[in-house]
Amino acid sequence: MQQDELWIGTMLEGNARWVLVRSTDTVEEARKRHGMSPVATAALGRLMTGDLILASSLKGEENITLRLLGDGPLEGVVAVGNAQGEVRGYVREPLVDLPLKASGKLDVATAVGSGELAVSRSLQNGEVYTGMVPLVSGEIAEDLVHYLLTSEQIPSAMLLGVLVEKDYHVAGAAGLLIQPLPGATEGDIQAIESLLGQIRVGISELASQSQSMDELLAHLMGQLSYQVLERRTVKFLCTCSKARLSDTLVSLGKKEIADLISDGKAEIVCHFCNEHYLFNVEELQQISEQAGMV
Template sequence: MDYLVRGVATDGSFRIFAARTTETVEEARRRHNCWPVAAAALGRTMTAALLLGANLKGEDILTVRIMGDGPLGAIIVSANANGQVRGYVQEPQIHLPSTPEGKLPVGAAVGRGQLHITRDLGLKEPFTGSVELISREIAEDMAHYLTTSEQTPSAVSLGVLVDTDNSVVAAGGLLLQLLPNADEDVLRSLEENLAKLPQLSTLIKDGETPEDIINRVTQGLDIKILESNPVCFCCQCSRERLENLLIGIGKEEVSSMLEEQGGAEVNCHFCSEQYRFEEEDLQRILVRIEEQTK
């Protein structure tokens, strides 16, 4: 089972999160029929959203939007306080040549643009922060956002390994955040350990756990593991919600569907679940629209 671990330095100098998200990313890859570069980009973003959302509570929701001008188009991901994440990429079936190092060209596929992170904490208005994409490889962009927009010096590492059959064989991530009282010795140790850290996807493929990864990064430092929680792909869409969506688009559109198609098929962007509304369903929806306009 995929899960996320949250820890903190015993001296309060930093907090650290690590997650294994292999099955979660594979579920998204399968649902959207992503080709490798899209699977890697979407998987990194989903993992990042889970790491950033590890401190959410109750009904809090975090949404990550990567709006690049590359062939992938937009990447939209949403995570909640229960470790559930969902997401999609606008163009899941694109192919680009590998980089000279033999890696998936995520940066080229994302392109230039902006990263937006919205935290809906149940207040009157959600908070949204935005930064320009710098590396377009997602991990560095997330660290840049946290450091500049939220004033929390952070290191982020994300990895997705895709097999030759397009399936995801390993995925995970690490988030390290310095707290105000971190001293130079702690910073130096963390920097040295991070510099020696192998690719996360390789570690996870080889069987290392989130706890193992945290131990690698915090070697020589005292930490306390606070909790370990499962994470998964989960969409909150339902037939009722999509019926309300049809009501929202209005009488003219629903009448057109009824006359021209005799029904409607509505797909959820986040999970690709398909909902079929037959003729009698649309007639009932038209009645509800009429009742609301009285």
């Protein structure tokens, strides 16, 4: 079975960099965990894939959180990724269903709506920097490109796609970022624009048809020469655990914990992975004792 991967490289004699992600299984894992509709799967899948691309340049334990704060029926989409190729995410309304666009494509823009894109970078020292830009299309790739140009002054081209079959499973998901480097010439820019214009099949369809990352990359790059500098694996991974959620319960204080004890149990569901954690009375009493020490 082909594994999800993220590749980083250069092209045009080193005058441009690219990042390619195959995220099919990662997005399918998110779909199954959240029981999402096709349009919700496409929206979250694109955002998670874009997050992996942006996070690929991070260091150590840093991560990037992307939040689509739109007024569409999804009511917001969130993804968090890091440089190790780990990503997680959720939509607030996972069962949203919309008619297809006239082109037969999923209507992600309407599902997201108008609003803002928030990009938060968590550094290794604990500091968090957040930038916000208006959504320009709700299609996500264009919105991330707008953010990179507006907030970081980096001209970029990006393709993001998720192919969802009639049985709702994810058949293909991928993303490509291309950025000209300082030494790029006008001819290099034109070569990138020409390359993107020649891609007639959606990147998600190419991902579903390609047997390997090499094949997918070759399809996308066409006749242009390129170099692969780094390869990483990609997967859906949440950082939640029962121990972490115990700490969250401790922060509630003894009164709120006493109410939970009177109910006989407490169940917490993680937004990001939909994992359910059940705490019985004995566990809640231990947590209450810890709360009394704080």
